[in-house]
Amino acid sequence: MNIQVRYFSKLGHTKDIAEAIAQALEVEAVSIVNEKEFPDTDVLFLGGAPYANVMDDKLRQYAKNIDPNKVKKVVLFTTSNWSRRTVRSLRKILTEKGIEVEKEYFYAHMLNIKNRIPLAKEFAKRMIEK
Numbered sequence: 001m002n003i004q005v006r007y008f009s010k011l012g013h014t015k016d017i018a019e020a021i022a023q024a025l026e027v028e029a030v031s032i033v034n035e036k037e038f039p040d041t042d043v044l045f046l047g048g049a050p051y052a053n054v055m056d057d058k059l060r061q062y063a064k065n066i067d068p069n070k071v072k073k074v075v076l077f078t079t080s081n082w083s084r085r086t087v088r089s090l091r092k093i094l095t096e097k098g099i100e101v102e103k104e105y106f107y108a109h110m111l112n113i114k115n116r117i118p119l120a121k122e123f124a125k126r127m128i129e130k
């Protein structure tokens with residue numbers, strides 16, 4: 001099974017969660033800003049956060065450009081102060097492209113990242129067993 005972890009993070013919270021997910025699945029977490037290649041993927045974990053209510057445009061464009069033929073399923077994760085909006089927006093973009101998006105997603109409050117790390121790892125493992 002090919003698993004990829006991609007994220008966009010300005011302050012490092014989403015990066016921490018991405019790295020926990022990647023570590024649990026023994027893959028690398030790659031920032032969308034540094035991505036060099038994107039292989040055919042069974043499960044793509046994709047994460048981001050809201051800034052002044054919206055995700056960064058780089059993440060929006062990244063999601064819009066995902067090739068539906070290269071990804072079987074996407075699992076979303078997000079961090080924020082209160083909003084889950086990034087998940088809703090990414091889900092909309094991806095499903096409109098015909099990409100399957102897992103119903104469950106992982107959320108971590110920005111002040112609670114450390115405590116959520118073990119849960120992110122459990123979540124990741126559970127998601128690939130589905």
Ligand SMILES: Cc1cc2nc3c(=O)[nH]c(=O)nc-3n(C[C@H](O)[C@H](O)[C@H](O)COP(=O)(O)O)c2cc1C
Nearest residue numbers: 009010011012013014049052053079080081082083
């Ligand atoms: C400029 C700025 C604007 C933000 N706006 C929101 C917001 O509208 N809603 C929210 O829930 N969190 C907001 N946050 C909190 C971030 O979403 C939160 O810190 C998140 O974990 C950042 O992810 P990152 O560390 O991966 O960049 C904002 C943070 C910053 C720095």
